[in-house]
Amino acid sequence: EVQLVESGGGLVQPGGSLRLSCAASGFDLSAYPMSWVRQAPGKGLEWVSAIVGSGGTTYSADSVKGRFTISRDNSKNTLHLQVNSLRAEDTAVYYCAKDSLNRFGGYFDYWGQGTLVTVSS
Amino acid sequence: DIQMTQSPSTLSASVGDRVTITCRASQSISSWLAWYQQKPGKAPNLLIYKASSLESGVPSRFSGSGSGTEFSLTISSLQPDDFATYYCQQYKTFPYTFGQGTKLEIK
Numbered sequence: 663e664v665q666l667v668e669s670g671g672g673l674v675q676p677g678g679s680l681r682l683s684c685a686a687s688g689f690d691l692s693a694y695p696m697s698w699v700r701q702a703p704g705k706g707l708e709w710v711s712a713i714v715g716s717g718g719t720t721y722s723a724d725s726v727k728g729r730f731t732i733s734r735d736n737s738k739n740t741l742h743l744q745v746n747s748l749r750a751e752d753t754a755v756y757y758c759a760k761d762s763l764n765r766f767g768g769y770f771d772y773w774g775q776g777t778l779v780t781v782s783s
Numbered sequence: 784d785i786q787m788t789q790s791p792s793t794l795s796a797s798v799g800d801r802v803t804i805t806c807r808a809s810q811s812i813s814s815w816l817a818w819y820q821q822k823p824g825k826a827p828n829l830l831i832y833k834a835s836s837l838e839s840g841v842p843s844r845f846s847g848s849g850s851g852t853e854f855s856l857t858i859s860s861l862q863p864d865d866f867a868t869y870y871c872q873q874y875k876t877f878p879y880t881f882g883q884g885t886k887l888e889i890k
Binding site for chain 1: 817819821825826827828829833838870875877880881882883884
Protein backbone atom coordinates (compact mmCIF):
# COMPACT_ATOMS: atom_id res chain seq x y z
CA GLU A 663 0.00 0.00 0.00
CA VAL A 664 1.36 3.40 -0.99
CA GLN A 665 1.74 5.77 1.95
CA LEU A 666 3.05 9.33 2.10
CA VAL A 667 3.53 10.93 5.50
CA GLU A 668 4.56 14.57 5.81
CA SER A 669 6.23 16.16 8.80
CA GLY A 670 8.18 19.26 9.76
CA GLY A 671 5.48 21.91 9.70
CA GLY A 672 4.91 24.39 12.49
CA LEU A 673 4.75 28.00 13.53
CA VAL A 674 7.59 30.15 12.24
CA GLN A 675 8.25 33.88 12.19
CA PRO A 676 8.40 35.85 8.94
CA GLY A 677 11.83 35.42 7.41
CA GLY A 678 12.31 32.06 9.11
CA SER A 679 12.97 28.61 7.70
CA LEU A 680 11.66 25.07 7.98
CA ARG A 681 12.49 21.73 6.43
CA LEU A 682 9.48 19.69 5.44
CA SER A 683 9.78 15.96 4.92
CA CYS A 684 7.65 13.30 3.27
CA ALA A 685 8.29 9.67 4.14
CA ALA A 686 7.26 7.32 1.36
CA SER A 687 6.47 3.62 1.57
CA GLY A 688 4.81 0.95 -0.54
CA PHE A 689 6.55 1.88 -3.80
CA ASP A 690 9.98 2.54 -5.23
CA LEU A 691 10.43 6.26 -4.54
CA SER A 692 13.40 6.52 -6.90
CA ALA A 693 11.24 5.53 -9.85
CA TYR A 694 8.78 8.42 -9.65
CA PRO A 695 8.82 12.20 -9.78
CA MET A 696 7.36 13.81 -6.70
CA SER A 697 5.78 17.19 -6.05
CA TRP A 698 4.80 19.50 -3.24
CA VAL A 699 1.38 21.13 -3.46
CA ARG A 700 0.11 23.65 -0.94
CA GLN A 701 -3.26 24.97 0.15
CA ALA A 702 -3.69 28.20 2.06
CA PRO A 703 -6.49 28.22 4.65
CA GLY A 704 -9.84 28.24 2.88
CA LYS A 705 -8.19 28.51 -0.55
CA GLY A 706 -7.48 26.28 -3.52
CA LEU A 707 -4.57 24.07 -4.46
CA GLU A 708 -1.26 25.49 -5.65
CA TRP A 709 1.52 23.37 -7.11
CA VAL A 710 4.84 24.39 -5.54
CA SER A 711 7.73 22.27 -6.75
CA ALA A 712 8.58 18.99 -8.47
CA ILE A 713 11.62 16.73 -8.69
CA VAL A 714 12.43 13.88 -11.06
CA GLY A 715 13.03 10.38 -9.70
CA SER A 716 16.80 10.63 -9.81
CA GLY A 717 16.72 14.06 -8.23
CA GLY A 718 18.61 15.66 -11.09
CA THR A 719 15.88 17.94 -12.43
CA THR A 720 13.56 20.20 -10.49
CA TYR A 721 10.87 22.74 -11.26
CA SER A 722 9.35 25.35 -8.98
CA ALA A 723 6.56 27.89 -9.06
CA ASP A 724 7.64 31.48 -9.56
CA SER A 725 6.13 32.36 -6.17
CA VAL A 726 8.75 30.24 -4.37
CA LYS A 727 11.78 30.32 -6.68
CA GLY A 728 14.93 31.25 -4.86
CA ARG A 729 13.32 30.57 -1.47
CA PHE A 730 12.17 26.93 -1.55
CA THR A 731 14.32 23.95 -2.53
CA ILE A 732 12.99 20.49 -3.26
CA SER A 733 15.26 17.49 -2.77
CA ARG A 734 15.03 13.77 -2.19
CA ASP A 735 16.97 11.01 -0.47
CA ASN A 736 15.94 7.85 -2.24
CA SER A 737 18.09 5.72 0.06
CA LYS A 738 15.86 6.85 2.92
CA ASN A 739 12.64 6.94 0.88
CA THR A 740 12.20 10.59 1.79
CA LEU A 741 11.29 13.77 -0.04
CA HIS A 742 12.17 17.19 1.38
CA LEU A 743 11.20 20.81 0.91
CA GLN A 744 13.50 23.40 2.43
CA VAL A 745 11.48 26.57 2.87
CA ASN A 746 13.41 29.78 3.54
CA SER A 747 12.60 33.48 3.80
CA LEU A 748 9.04 32.61 4.76
CA ARG A 749 6.27 35.12 4.29
CA ALA A 750 2.75 35.32 5.69
CA GLU A 751 1.39 34.24 2.30
CA ASP A 752 3.31 30.95 2.58
CA THR A 753 0.96 29.90 5.38
CA ALA A 754 -0.65 26.71 4.10
CA VAL A 755 -1.01 22.98 4.39
CA TYR A 756 1.80 21.43 2.37
CA TYR A 757 1.09 18.11 0.68
CA CYS A 758 3.54 15.79 -1.00
CA ALA A 759 2.15 14.01 -4.04
CA LYS A 760 3.36 11.10 -6.15
CA ASP A 761 3.45 11.34 -9.91
CA SER A 762 1.62 8.57 -11.76
CA LEU A 763 4.37 8.09 -14.33
CA ASN A 764 8.08 7.39 -14.04
CA ARG A 765 8.75 10.71 -15.75
CA PHE A 766 7.36 14.21 -15.53
CA GLY A 767 3.96 14.69 -17.11
CA GLY A 768 1.71 12.53 -14.97
CA TYR A 769 -1.12 13.34 -12.67
CA PHE A 770 -0.97 12.88 -8.89
CA ASP A 771 -2.23 9.45 -7.94
CA TYR A 772 -1.30 9.52 -4.24
CA TRP A 773 -1.18 12.35 -1.72
CA GLY A 774 0.01 12.62 1.85
CA GLN A 775 -2.19 13.96 4.64
CA GLY A 776 -0.35 17.30 4.70
CA THR A 777 1.67 19.33 7.19
CA LEU A 778 0.65 22.84 8.27
CA VAL A 779 3.08 25.72 8.03
CA THR A 780 2.02 28.91 9.79
CA VAL A 781 4.07 32.06 9.26
CA SER A 782 3.28 34.64 11.89
CA SER A 783 5.01 36.88 14.40
CA ASP B 784 1.37 29.77 -17.45
CA ILE B 785 -1.80 27.88 -18.32
CA GLN B 786 -4.79 29.26 -16.45
CA MET B 787 -7.55 26.87 -15.42
CA THR B 788 -11.01 28.29 -14.81
CA GLN B 789 -13.78 26.24 -13.23
CA SER B 790 -17.47 26.98 -13.17
CA PRO B 791 -19.52 27.28 -11.17
CA SER B 792 -17.61 28.14 -7.99
CA THR B 793 -20.46 26.79 -5.90
CA LEU B 794 -23.15 24.33 -6.88
CA SER B 795 -26.20 23.45 -4.81
CA ALA B 796 -27.82 20.13 -5.60
CA SER B 797 -29.83 17.30 -4.09
CA VAL B 798 -29.17 13.61 -3.66
CA GLY B 799 -30.00 11.87 -6.91
CA ASP B 800 -29.34 14.92 -9.10
CA ARG B 801 -27.10 14.85 -12.16
CA VAL B 802 -24.50 17.62 -11.98
CA THR B 803 -21.78 18.89 -14.29
CA ILE B 804 -18.74 20.99 -13.46
CA THR B 805 -16.85 22.74 -16.23
CA CYS B 806 -13.13 23.47 -16.50
CA ARG B 807 -11.59 25.68 -19.17
CA ALA B 808 -7.88 25.94 -19.98
CA SER B 809 -6.35 29.16 -21.30
CA GLN B 810 -4.61 27.16 -24.05
CA SER B 811 -4.86 23.66 -25.39
CA ILE B 812 -3.77 20.94 -23.01
CA SER B 813 -4.90 18.05 -25.22
CA SER B 814 -6.28 15.53 -22.70
CA TRP B 815 -3.74 16.16 -19.94
CA LEU B 816 -6.35 16.94 -17.33
CA ALA B 817 -7.17 15.39 -13.96
CA TRP B 818 -10.08 15.84 -11.57
CA TYR B 819 -9.76 15.57 -7.79
CA GLN B 820 -12.28 15.47 -4.96
CA GLN B 821 -11.39 17.05 -1.62
CA LYS B 822 -13.29 16.85 1.64
CA PRO B 823 -12.66 19.24 4.56
CA GLY B 824 -9.43 18.52 6.39
CA LYS B 825 -8.42 15.80 3.92
CA ALA B 826 -6.01 15.49 1.04
CA PRO B 827 -7.33 15.60 -2.52
CA ASN B 828 -8.35 12.27 -4.02
CA LEU B 829 -7.90 11.44 -7.71
CA LEU B 830 -11.12 10.76 -9.61
CA ILE B 831 -10.37 11.14 -13.32
CA TYR B 832 -7.15 11.34 -15.35
CA LYS B 833 -6.42 11.97 -19.00
CA ALA B 834 -9.70 13.88 -19.12
CA SER B 835 -11.96 10.83 -19.20
CA SER B 836 -10.24 7.84 -17.59
CA LEU B 837 -11.77 6.71 -14.32
CA GLU B 838 -9.27 6.01 -11.54
CA SER B 839 -9.49 2.51 -10.10
CA GLY B 840 -11.92 2.29 -7.22
CA VAL B 841 -13.83 5.45 -8.13
CA PRO B 842 -17.59 4.89 -8.57
CA SER B 843 -18.85 4.77 -12.14
CA ARG B 844 -21.29 7.63 -11.50
CA PHE B 845 -18.28 9.90 -12.02
CA SER B 846 -17.29 10.63 -15.60
CA GLY B 847 -15.09 13.12 -17.41
CA SER B 848 -15.07 14.45 -20.93
CA GLY B 849 -13.45 17.03 -23.16
CA SER B 850 -10.18 17.83 -24.85
CA GLY B 851 -8.23 20.88 -25.92
CA THR B 852 -9.52 23.68 -23.72
CA GLU B 853 -12.99 22.59 -22.58
CA PHE B 854 -13.57 19.84 -20.03
CA SER B 855 -16.33 18.64 -17.77
CA LEU B 856 -16.85 16.39 -14.78
CA THR B 857 -20.29 14.81 -14.44
CA ILE B 858 -21.77 12.98 -11.48
CA SER B 859 -24.74 11.03 -12.80
CA SER B 860 -26.66 10.58 -9.54
CA LEU B 861 -25.40 12.45 -6.50
CA GLN B 862 -24.80 10.47 -3.35
CA PRO B 863 -24.41 11.94 0.15
CA ASP B 864 -20.66 11.16 0.07
CA ASP B 865 -20.19 13.31 -3.05
CA PHE B 866 -20.71 16.66 -1.35
CA ALA B 867 -17.18 18.04 -1.43
CA THR B 868 -14.95 20.42 -3.38
CA TYR B 869 -13.73 19.43 -6.85
CA TYR B 870 -10.60 20.63 -8.62
CA CYS B 871 -9.36 20.24 -12.15
CA GLN B 872 -5.61 20.24 -12.86
CA GLN B 873 -3.57 20.43 -16.03
CA TYR B 874 -0.40 18.39 -16.17
CA LYS B 875 0.63 19.18 -19.74
CA THR B 876 3.38 21.54 -18.70
CA PHE B 877 5.02 23.19 -15.72
CA PRO B 878 3.89 25.04 -13.74
CA TYR B 879 1.10 22.55 -13.15
CA THR B 880 -2.04 24.55 -12.43
CA PHE B 881 -5.36 23.88 -10.74
CA GLY B 882 -8.78 25.37 -11.18
CA GLN B 883 -10.04 27.46 -8.27
CA GLY B 884 -12.38 24.69 -7.16
CA THR B 885 -16.11 23.98 -7.21
CA LYS B 886 -17.85 23.46 -3.90
CA LEU B 887 -20.76 21.05 -4.23
CA GLU B 888 -23.29 21.74 -1.51
CA ILE B 889 -26.47 20.05 -0.41
CA LYS B 890 -29.57 21.97 -1.49
